[in-house]
Amino acid sequence: MARKSYPGTMTATQTPAPEADWLRLDRQICFSLHAASRAFNSVYRVILKDLGLTYPQYLVMLVLWEQGDLPVKKLGEHLRLDSGTLSPLVKRLEGAGLVRRERSAHDERSVQVRLTGEGAALRERALQVPRRIMAATGFELTEIGELRERLDRLTAALDTAALEEAPEHH
Template identity: 55%
Template sequence: MGRVTPQDDRDDKGAAGSLLLDDQLCFALYAAQRAVTAAYRPLLDDLGLTYPQYLVLLVLWEHGETSVKELASALRLDYGTVSPLLKRLEAAGLVRRERAADDERSVLVACTGRGEELRERAARIPGALLTTTGLGAEDVARLRAELRDLAERATAAADRHRAH
């Protein structure tokens, strides 16, 4: 029996059945996510933020004071991942955390004045990313819609799998 070449594997099963790394949707998404995060890095370095910290601030700038639970949900992260991010942002003087007056179990997060000031400087980041990547607004809108659809389908598939 001869050796199966990558092309033989692709011919027999198509890309959907291929075990080649470059044929994997998950790897294409992973590589794209890493590349996009790397493109953000110099823009965020100017603000003294990491990418996850930037995402936290985006939620707070959009929604104002938010519970940690709502923040974690918006970012699709668990509490254990959000908590250290908030501690670092609080230590940097960009956010404040306090217990909710009506529910001691709930912790509310809001930007400080310094965190709000950063918003103005951050406003240039989306446009700068488009310039750096050469993507147009229509390209970004199409990609965002396709990725949201993929996320919804993958979440539904994971939920079905957990239910069985």
């Protein structure tokens, strides 16, 4: 199957553009990441349909499978989501019978998210997801690892830059 390319897609061998070209869409790393993210979401939508999950719900389940029961706040920290975004996701997962929300006995303000038996069992079926995603990328396992490491470095650098650019720092 031929891969779709976007007009003006950059190649790795291109030389740096003159400053006048910096505002071209095909020169924006943010757009390349955005396009890749949308492409990933399209593939995940198809693959996760078998599990009855959306991509954001899948991310919640990944954290719970890895970490076990967590307060909503900690779950949000892992996923880089605020409670306003996370709460509806968890409610839908609860409605599907995959998780249970419980108020903490120690702190009424804290809500603990726990996997149900059905949610824990879904992990087994989800094991095929990473293999299918890897196949969809056409990348080798080492390439995926290297890309993930670079993206993690990029995220850390951008987090630092965002803090430095914040109004209270000026």
